[in-house]
Amino acid sequence: MKIATWNVNSLRARADRVEGWLLRSDVDVLALQETKCRDESFPWELFERNGYEVAHFGLSQWNGVAIASRVGLDDVERTFPDQPSFGKGGVAAEQEARAIGATCGGVRVWSLYVPNGRALDDEHMPYKLEWLATLNKHASEWLAQDPAAQIALVGDWNIAPRDEDVWDIELFRTEGWTHVSEPEREAFRAFEETGFTDAARAYTAGPGVYTYWDYKQLRFPKKEGMRIDFVLASPALEARVVGAHFDREERKGKGASDHVPVVVELADGQ
DNA sequence: ATGCCTGCTAATAGCAGA
Numbered sequence: 001m002k003i004a005t006w007n008v009n010s011l012r013a014r015a016d017r018v019e020g021w022l023l024r025s026d027v028d029v030l031a032l033q034e035t036k037c038r039d040e041s042f043p044w045e046l047f048e049r050n051g052y053e054v055a056h057f058g059l060s061q062w063n064g065v066a067i068a069s070r071v072g073l074d075d076v077e078r079t080f081p082d083q084p085s086f087g088k089g090g091v092a093a094e095q096e097a098r099a100i101g102a103t104c105g106g107v108r109v110w111s112l113y114v115p116n117g118r119a120l121d122d123e124h125m126p127y128k129l130e131w132l133a134t135l136n137k138h139a140s141e142w143l144a145q146d147p148a149a150q151i152a153l154v155g156d157w158n159i160a161p162r163d164e165d166v167w168d169i170e171l172f173r174t175e176g177w178t179h180v181s182e183p184e185r186e187a188f189r190a191f192e193e194t195g196f197t198d199a200a201r202a203y204t205a206g207p208g209v210y211t212y213w214d215y216k217q218l219r220f221p222k223k224e225g226m227r228i229d230f231v232l233a234s235p236a237l238e239a240r241v242v243g244a245h246f247d248r249e250e251r252k253g254k255g256a257s258d259h260v261p262v263v264v265e266l267a268d269g270q
Numbered sequence: 271a272t273g274c275c276t277g278c279t280a281a282t283a284g285c286a287g288a
Contacts, residue, residue: 009287010277034287036278061278062286116288158288179288214288215275222273226288252272258287 001071001105001266002026005154005231006250007033007113007212007259011043011064017255019046025247027263028071029104031111033156035064042066057100064097065113065155071105080110080138084130086123099135106269107237108142112155117178125178128158132187140194143234150269151234153196156212156259158228159188161198164207165227179228196232199264200244211246212259220251231264240266 004027008014011032022030030052035042038058047054053073058064067073080099087093098113112135115128135153142149160179163169172180192198210225219225233241243265250260 013277116286118286118288177288212288213272218272218274220272228288248272256272258276 001028001107001268002263003029003031003104003107003109003152003154003231003266004261004263005031005033005111005156005229006261007156007229007257009034009257009259010036011066012037012041014255014257015043015046017250017257019050021247021250021261022047022050022052022068025261025263028069029107029109030068030261031109031154032066032068033064033111033113035066036061037064055100055102057097059097062096063113065100065111067100067102067104067109067111069102069104069109072103074103075101077101080135082134082138084127084134086115086127098131107150107152107266109152109154112153112157114156114158116158117184120176120178120181125183129183129187133190136187136190136194139191139196143195148236149234150237150240151196152199152237152264153191153232154230154262156228157188157230159184160226160228161185161188162206162227165210167208167210167224167226179226191232195235197235197238199231199233199238199241200246200262202241203244204246209246211262213251215258229259229262231262233264237266240269242267 085093211229213220213225
């Protein structure tokens with residue numbers, strides 16, 4: 001069984017590329033982030049005509065998450081319990097379309113688009129940290145209820161956990177950029193302490209191995225990327241991982257997303 | 271070559287991404 005996660009940065013703008021990749025990649029489950037559409041404009045048929053069931057959660061042109069599966073798609077949940085909302089400057093806080101869960105082939109899959117944070121001193125940063133802490137609290141409870149649960153927390157985590165996960169850590173420090181700060185890394189480590197493992201890491205050793213390259217400033221040709229997309233596997237799921245790769249080809253050419261697919265291969269499970 | 275950012279709308283400018 002193959003599980004993939006991909007921040008597509010607009011599904012409508014990239015429908016042809018996503019369909020082509022879906023056919024070539026032969027994945028059983030594909031979690032998507034940044035679909036950037038409401039349900040009304042979601043391309044349901046793209047998935048259905050290729051044999052995938054699909055569930056989507058989109059509230060506006062921002063965010064949007066989906067799960068496509070050809071091994072079942074059950075118990076769909078939109079947002080996790082108590083998912084924090086964001087409101088700025090007195091505007092009423094709203095819950096954003098950043099998490100959708102479904103059970104696919106015995107694996108509880110969560111497609112996650114972690115808030116960006118924007119800047120270390122921005123209101124979005126405490127929102128990001130609280131969002132992650134709340135998710136981890138629930139993940140911890142899920143594992144406490146069933147230590148053998150196969151859970152995959154996948155998506156765009158908007159955190160580079162290690163110095164080698166960005167092209168120039170000194171530049172990030174000097175500029176005071178997000179994604180590498182201690183509070184963000186601590187929020188990521190908390191999931192590892194809960195029992196989750198970065199399932200792709202062992203098969204995608206760095207340095208210089210990334211999942212995202214900014215559109216600006218020739219970041220891709222200059223190999224200036226970031227590793228911020230992850231499949232975090234519960235212990236029972238991690239035990240099934242037999243391979244992983246980042247599909248770097250998908251960053252090339254016309255109409256590419258700025259992120260590439262992360263694919264994790266699992267041995268047959270119970 | 272992998273190529274100087276891209277996609278969205280309350281669009282033709284401004285916001286968001288990381």
